[in-house]
Amino acid sequence: MQDIADLLGLSRTTVSWVLSGKGDERHISRETQDRVLKGAADLDYKPNLIAKTLRMGKTHTIGLIIPSIEDQFYSEVAKAVEFEAYKQGYTLTLGSSESEKDRESNLIQLFRDKLIDGLIIAPTKYSRKEITNLCRQDFPFVLFDRYFPELDTNYVITDDERAGYMLTRHLIEKGCRKIATININKHLEVTQRRMEGYRRALRESGIEQNPNLIADVEFATYRSDAAGAIERILVLEPDVDGFCFITHILAIEAINCFHEHGIDFNNRFKMGCVHEVPMMKIVAPKMSIARLPADEIGRQAVRLLLASLKKAGNADEQRTRKVVLPMELIYRD
Structure with missing residues (x-):
């Protein structure tokens, strides 16, 4: 900025006001503002983002922590978060916890060390302590997909109980009486709600729950365990x-x-699933789906976080918001 000021014969303060967008506010003439902008372009001026961060106390960066980057649902959410953040003048820093406690804790601390403005997190089942600390420290964050009912936090979730219920009820209406299910990370609230929907549909239809038809697997070993469960x-x-x-x-x-195993599953079983990937339409065209609104989850999470950032420091405005989105039900059979 001093180089620009010397080139144009202006004060460094004037140059700073123009480059920070405060030229009109400071009653600097349009001609002078244009000269400063041209001088900055001629000298290939780039602002020092670190210095700006220290001065303003903001980086206009948000952190996103997801359980797995290879899971298409979380990739879709990440894409929506990045797009919405960009529209609002923010950039995104992304990390994958792989559902590991220490990895998630380290990511939260790393992002905070980098002075990000806020966090969007799909927490692991071990996250209660970390989330409690964020609440206690009044650090802006939003949970999505998963949350802790006992903690008063901003979150964006879906109506998971209804999804499990509607899919199971549809299978029953199609004549199924022995409906199996495989649960993953059964300690998570999101999977508990989907399982409760499954059980409610069975109860209402007078079908006794059969423990032989239910299997539990953990995320870390789900690939090998799911086959064994089937x-x-x-x-x-x-x-x-x-x-x-x-x-x-x-x-x-x-x-x-x-x-x-050479099983003609499309004709042997009726099937339903929460969410899908494109290949499933081809290999399992009759499978009914409760589709997660990944784009809307991402958009809503960013909007909640930015609203929280604007209210930071104002005790009267520190009301948490809880968003529950419906899933789209698609019956393909």
């Missing part, structure tokens, strides 16, 4: 006639297992 169900209950998959990643592993 094989166990088929051995214990060979006349199983339906599958309600709590998440699309389990449906993919089940389809792989069916294929390896």
Whole structure:
């Protein structure tokens, strides 16, 4: 800025006001502003972002922490978050926790060390302590997909109980009486709600819950465990006639297992799944879907976070917001 000021014979303060967009506010003539902007372009001026951050106390950067970058749902949310943040003048820093406690904790601390303005997090089942600390420190953040009912936080979630209920009820209406399901990370609120929907549909239809038709797997080993769970169900209950998959990643592993065993699953079972990836329309065209609104989740999360940033420091405005979005139900059979 001093170089520009020397070139144009102006004060450094005047140059600073113009380059920070305060020329009109400071009653600097349009001619002078144009001279400063041209001088900056001629000298290829670039602002020192670190210095600006220290001066303004903001980086206009938000952090996004997701459980897995390879899960298409979270990739879709990340894309929507980045797009919405860009529209609002923010950039995105992304990290994948891989559902590991220490990795997630380190990412939160790393992002805060980089002076990001706020966080958007799909927390792991171990995150309660970290989220509690963020609440206590009044650090702006929004949870999505997963949350802790006992903590008063901003969050964007979906109506998961209804999704599990509607998919299971649809299978029952199609004649299924032995509907299997595989649960993942059963300690998470999101999967508990989907399972409760599954159980409610069975209860209302007078179908007794059969423990042989339910299997639990952990995220870290779900690929190998899901195949074993499917094989166990088929051995214990060979006349199983339906599958309600709590998440699309389990449906993919089940389809792989069916294929390896030569099972004509499209004609043998009625199936439903929460969310999908494009290949599922081809390999399982009859599978009904409760589609997660990934784009809207991303947009809403950014808007909640930016609203929280604007209210930071104002105790009267520190009201948390909780958004519950519906899923689109698609019955393909």
